[in-house]
Amino acid sequence: MSQVQLSVKNAVKEYRLGGLISGTTFRAVNEVNFELYTGKPEVFSIIGESGSGKTTLSRMILRLIKNDGGTIELDGKDLNRIKGRKGEMDFMSRVQPIFQNPFETFNPLSRVDRYLLDTAQHFFPDDPDPEKRVEEALEAVGLSLEEIGKRYPHELSGGQLQRTSIARAIIPKPEILIADEPVSMIDASLRMSIVNLFSSLKERFDTSIIYITHDLATAYYVSDRIAIMHRGIFVEQGPARGILENPRHPYTKLLVRAALDPSPDAEDFDYKPSRFEGEEFTAKGCLFADRCEEAGNECFHVLPCEVELEDRIIRCLKYNIK
Numbered sequence: 096m097s098q099v100q101l102s103v104k105n106a107v108k109e110y111r112l113g114g115l116i117s118g119t120t121f122r123a124v125n126e127v128n129f130e131l132y133t134g135k136p137e138v139f140s141i142i143g144e145s146g147s148g149k150t151t152l153s154r155m156i157l158r159l160i161k162n163d164g165g166t167i168e169l170d171g172k173d174l175n176r177i178k179g180r181k182g183e184m185d186f187m188s189r190v191q192p193i194f195q196n197p198f199e200t201f202n203p204l205s206r207v208d209r210y211l212l213d214t215a216q217h218f219f220p221d222d223p224d225p226e227k228r229v230e231e232a233l234e235a236v237g238l239s240l241e242e243i244g245k246r247y248p249h250e251l252s253g254g255q256l257q258r259t260s261i262a263r264a265i266i267p268k269p270e271i272l273i274a275d276e277p278v279s280m281i282d283a284s285l286r287m288s289i290v291n292l293f294s295s296l297k298e299r300f301d302t303s304i305i306y307i308t309h310d311l312a313t314a315y316y317v318s319d320r321i322a323i324m325h326r327g328i329f330v331e332q333g334p335a336r337g338i339l340e341n342p343r344h345p346y347t348k349l350l351v352r353a354a355l356d357p358s359p360d361a362e363d364f365d366y367k368p369s370r371f372e373g374e375e376f377t378a379k380g381c382l383f384a385d386r387c388e389e390a391g392n393e394c395f396h397v398l399p400c401e402v403e404l405e406d407r408i409i410r411c412l413k414y415n416i417k
């Protein structure tokens with residue numbers, strides 16, 4: 096039996112709305128639940144349109160912001176109870192981020208080998224051979240110190256730089272990597288090769304990867320499980336292939352249809368921006384109801400709760416037991 100490693104339970108993040116209805120709050124992340132398991136590394140992808148709350152959720156898991164409700168635990172310990180330098184270091188060695196823009200990860204004035212060696216020394220101050228750790232991490236992403244070590248960040252291609260930032264993230268041998276849109280700034284032809292790294296890192300280092308993306312195609316190939324996020328809510332989560340080949344939530348159906356239709360007038364799932372104005376944001380009921388082809392009257396009044404449906408968990412009134 097695998098044990099729960101990361102537990103996200105009813106996680107909530109609230110922000111204040113500006114403008115006309117300033118003073119009211121909305122939930123950027125609204126009662127999100129999921130788990131990762133020790134000894135069962137996975138690529139868990141969180142897919143959703145712009146503004147759906149993906150980065151907010153990842154920042155809570157990285158302890159960069161606090162949750163306003165629910166609990167987030169690593170090995171049974173609430174992240175809000177981690178204290179002191181030792182606690183923080185321990186956490187950082189276990190959960191590492193990979194950011195969207197690799198250029199922001201690096202100090203432009205520092206050579207790549209210096210940066211990686213500093214990282215190794217930071218996490219393993221007593222190790223006499225930090226270079227070995229750096230070589231191993233670079234090798235895992237298809238690079239070497241000989242090839243890139245003496246260069247400065249601007250002397251690497253975008254793809255090489257993102258591989259190097261992934262190498263940096265795996266130096267402490269984290270249990271979990273959180274990659275927020277890691278390939279959206281990378282040339283399309285290189286994206287798949289970088290995303291494929293996640294599968295090999297998962298196997299090699301027993302690391303689970305939370306992969307945050309807009310892109311159904313890369314998520315389909317690399318993910319074990321996926322969660323579809325819409326306006327702060329996980330509307331459907333479960334096995335990647337099962338869900339993408341047989342979507343059940345009307346929003347997932349819309350995403351899959353849009354991804355399969357290459358025509359320029361196909362509904363892009365970012366078509367209606369989710370930077371909702373006013374009431375939409377704080378609307379009662381299902382927040383997808385206004386775009387849903389299957390919505391009934393009650394969908395505009397009742398917020399669905401999560402139900403298990405065969406291989407997945409879904410939040411849609413259609414599947415709620417009446």
Ligand SMILES: Nc1ncnc2c1ncn2[C@@H]1O[C@H](COP(=O)(O)OP(=O)(O)OP(=O)(O)O)[C@@H](O)[C@H]1O
Nearest residue numbers: 110111123143144145146147148149150151152370
């Ligand atoms: N610090 C903040 N203060 C107020 N509102 C915020 C803050 N951070 C995020 N938001 C709002 O919360 C919602 C979710 O934002 P978030 O950045 O998590 O979305 P996202 O899914 O990562 O979007 P994208 O795909 O564009 O990166 C958005 O409406 C955003 O405007």
Ligand SMILES: [Mg+2]
Nearest residue numbers: 149150151275
């Ligand atoms: Mg984001």
